Amino acid sequence: MRGLHLDCGILTLRDDLPEPESRTDWTRVQVAVAGICATDRALARGYLDFRGVPGHEFVGTALDGPLQGRRVVGEINAGCGACGACATGDSRHCAQRTVLGIAGLQGALAERLALPTANLLVVPDAVDDEAATFTEPLAAALHVADDVDLAAHSRALVAGDGKLGLLCAMALQLHGCEVTLAGRHPERAALLRRPPAFARGWLEAVPAERGPADHFDLAVEATGDPTVLARLLPLVRPRGTIVLKTTAEQPAEIDLGPFVVRELRLVGSRCGRFRPALDALAGGLVDARGLVSARYPLGDGVAAFQHAAEPGVLEVLVRCTA
Numbered sequence: 578m579r580g581l582h583l584d585c586g587i588l589t590l591r592d593d594l595p596e597p598e599s600r601t602d603w604t605r606v607q608v609a610v611a612g613i614c615a616t617d618r619a620l621a622r623g624y625l626d627f628r629g630v631p632g633h634e635f636v637g638t639a640l641d642g643p644l645q646g647r648r649v650v651g652e653i654n655a656g657c658g659a660c661g662a663c664a665t666g667d668s669r670h671c672a673q674r675t676v677l678g679i680a681g682l683q684g685a686l687a688e689r690l691a692l693p694t695a696n697l698l699v700v701p702d703a704v705d706d707e708a709a710t711f712t713e714p715l716a717a718a719l720h721v722a723d724d725v726d727l728a729a730h731s732r733a734l735v736a737g738d739g740k741l742g743l744l745c746a747m748a749l750q751l752h753g754c755e756v757t758l759a760g761r762h763p764e765r766a767a768l769l770r771r772p773p774a775f776a777r778g779w780l781e782a783v784p785a786e787r788g789p790a791d792h793f794d795l796a797v798e799a800t801g802d803p804t805v806l807a808r809l810l811p812l813v814r815p816r817g818t819i820v821l822k823t824t825a826e827q828p829a830e831i832d833l834g835p836f837v838v839r840e841l842r843l844v845g846s847r848c849g850r851f852r853p854a855l856d857a858l859a860g861g862l863v864d865a866r867g868l869v870s871a872r873y874p875l876g877d878g879v880a881a882f883q884h885a886a887e888p889g890v891l892e893v894l895v896r897c898t899a
């Protein structure tokens with residue numbers, strides 16, 4: 578099987594990859610399109626010592642099982658099926674889980690993959706292949722609403738104008754928040770149907786401009802830069818909430834005092850459920866297709882990764898099969 582393969586930070590295109598096994602209660606999927614995200618690029622730099630096929634944002638066609646022949650997307654955490662978390666139908670915190678293209682499970686930047694059948698959702702006709710590849714990151718963005726009462730956090734700051742930041746801004750707007758986007762690319766505000774206020778320079782080590790103190794009810798960290806969190810604290814009102822949406826390759830050094838004195842709440846947030854994301858895409862509530870910067874065939878997958886790492890690039894898609 579053809580696919581991209583990572584080994585100790587070295588990315589290669591291979592034609593000799595093993596086919597995903599067919600297993601009981603799992604479905605094999607022919608991958609149509611897969612995206613390259615910041616996590617994939619971090620893995621390619623050696624993060625988590627990942628070995629295998631990267632990629633976890635995909636759409637494809639089920640090759641067997643009850644969804645055979647249907648166009649599907651898939652939640653990326655594959656649980657053990659036996660623990661308490663799995664018994665509730667939520668493998669995201671199964672201690673034995675593998676994660677598609679991230680931990681112990683061959684990913685989507687190949688011709689085929691396999692996931693538990695229960696992870697798969699049929700893609701409505703209204704959502705084309707390119708839009709469907711955004712289901713996973715949009716689900717992660719919408720997951721903020723699972724842990725924060727957004728009605729009580731209507732003034733929201735999103736830190737980071739990369740793909741995840743833009744999707745977080747779209748997700749918060751869907752929930753009625755008044756969003757300010759902070760980053761380095763003011764033109765990206767126009768990628769949202771309702772362009773948010775844009776703040777440039779607030780998050781730099783030496784800020785070009787200072788943001789308003791105590792102004793926001795909520796700040797969402799989506800830069801992946803571990804030093805940004807400390808700069809968000811003074812912008813959030815006392816008893817406000819900060820959501821960490823990205824992991825960083827380096828640990829953060831931060832004074833915890835403001836969390837106590839100003840009674841700030843810090844919420845970690847990772848993967849979301851796919852259903853609300855797919856519904857938002859199908860209903861036309863979110864249009865992420867403007868975020869696609871480039872498209873490559875799988876045979877040029879190594880070049881696709883290099884392109885994805887260039888400054889100013891949002892999303893690079895790889896067509897894995899015709």
Ligand SMILES: [Zn+2]
Pocket residue numbers: 614615616617633634714
């Ligand atoms: Zn991702």
Ligand SMILES: [Zn+2]
Pocket residue numbers: 656657658659660661662663668671672673674
């Ligand atoms: Zn489990």
